[in-house]
Amino acid sequence: MPKRILHVVTNVAHYADLSEPTGLWLSELTHAYQVFADKGWEQRIVSPKGGVSPLEPRSLKWPNIDATAKAWLADDARMVLLSETDRPDQIDPAAFDAVYFTGGHAVMWDFPDSAGLQRITRDIYERGGIVSSVCHGYCGLLNTQLSDGTLLVAGRKITGFAWAEEVLAGVARKVPYNAEQAVKQRGALYEKALLPFASKVVVDGRLVTGQNPQSAKATAERVAAALL
Numbered sequence: 001m002p003k004r005i006l007h008v009v010t011n012v013a014h015y016a017d018l019s020e021p022t023g024l025w026l027s028e029l030t031h032a033y034q035v036f037a038d039k040g041w042e043q044r045i046v047s048p049k050g051g052v053s054p055l056e057p058r059s060l061k062w063p064n065i066d067a068t069a070k071a072w073l074a075d076d077a078r079m080v081l082l083s084e085t086d087r088p089d090q091i092d093p094a095a096f097d098a099v100y101f102t103g104g105h106a107v108m109w110d111f112p113d114s115a116g117l118q119r120i121t122r123d124i125y126e127r128g129g130i131v132s133s134v135c136h137g138y139c140g141l142l143n144t145q146l147s148d149g150t151l152l153v154a155g156r157k158i159t160g161f162a163w164a165e166e167v168l169a170g171v172a173r174k175v176p177y178n179a180e181q182a183v184k185q186r187g188a189l190y191e192k193a194l195l196p197f198a199s200k201v202v203v204d205g206r207l208v209t210g211q212n213p214q215s216a217k218a219t220a221e222r223v224a225a226a227l228l
Contacts, residue, residue, distance in 0.1 A: 003041040003227050006096040006124075007033065008117060008140060009085060011047045012106035013054040015174045023054035024082070025104035028134050028213055030068035032100055032220035039224060044096075048114040050087030056104045064213065088116025093123035098223055103135030103161065103213070108176055111140035118144045125152065125206065130226050134210035134219045135161045139179050142186060154187035157204040159211040162192045 009024045029045075036043055047053050058064060060073070072078045099121055101111065111117060121144045125131045131152065133141060138160030144152040163180045166172045184190050192211055193200035200211040201218045208226060210219030 003036075003039070003097045004095055005032075005036050005041055005043045005223075006091065006099045006120070007043060007045045008099060008101045008111070008137070009045055009047050009053040009082065010102075010104055010106040010110055011049045011051065011053060012109045015105065016176065017174070020174060021054075021057050022106040023056040023104055024102055024106065025056050025059040025064075025135060025213055026069045026072065027059060027064065027066055028102045028104070028137070028216045030066075030072045031216035032102075032134070032223075033072075034068050035217060035220035035224055044091070045081050045085045046088060046091050046117075046120070047085040048088065048110045048117060050085055050090070051083070053082045053085050054106070055082070056106065059104065059213070088114065088120055091116075091120055093120045093129075094127065096120075096124055096129060097227055098130035098132060099124050100220070100223065101133035101137030101140040103133070103137040105136060105171060105175060107136045108139050108179065111137070112142045114140070121152065122146055128206070130206050130208060130223050132208040132210075132219060132223045133160065134216045135212050136179060138183060138209055142179075142182055151186050152207075153183055156188055156207050157191060157202050158183060158188045158207065159191050159200055159202040159209045159215075161212055162196065164192075165196045165212060168196055
């Protein structure tokens with residue numbers, strides 16, 4: 001039986017300032033989608049509210065855009081997947097072997113407090129599946145509690161977009177909180193690469209996380225290896 005992967009994307013299109021657009025960092029989805037597609041695995045996309053997932057404009061420009069993202073943009077069927085994402089209540093967690101939270105600054109607003117995403121994540125994890133994220137996707141894990149009331153990230157090794165990377169990206173004053181600090185406050189054992197924007201993946205049992213867009217393919221490959 002082919003494995004089944006659930007990708008999580010954002011519905012948010014801007015920062016607090018409505019004139020500042022943001023959204024899904026496309027390559028964080030496309031790299032992973034390609035890794036899993038090459039294995040013939042089934043994939044679906046969910047978002048906190050369902051429907052359209054807007055794209056982060058900076059992810060569509062050089063040097064951030066790459067071949068996988070360009071191919072997705074040129075494929076009408078793939079683009080439809082991002083205009084018709086599922087709602088959490090349309091998802092049966094028992095049908096999936098792994099959940100993969102994509103990033104983009106937008107997710108800092110709609111991922112952390114989505115009860116639907118928390119339910120899916122908890123159910124997949126407690127059923128023996130893989131929980132994974134890349135870049136800001138770890139914001140979707142901040143408040144997820146397991147059935148015993150403990151936080152999923154507490155005491156676990158994890159990575160995600162670093163505060164130093166926020167500063168270097170010029171958005172530290174635009175984001176609603178410091179995600180690195182937030183995950184540490186929840187008891188996570190946060191790790192990061194020696195150099196900003198270098199690829200880094202952290203695996204702690206069935207929790208697989210990548211630090212930044214440069215880590216997306218490697219993160220998906222570690223998820224795939226854990227499922228084989």
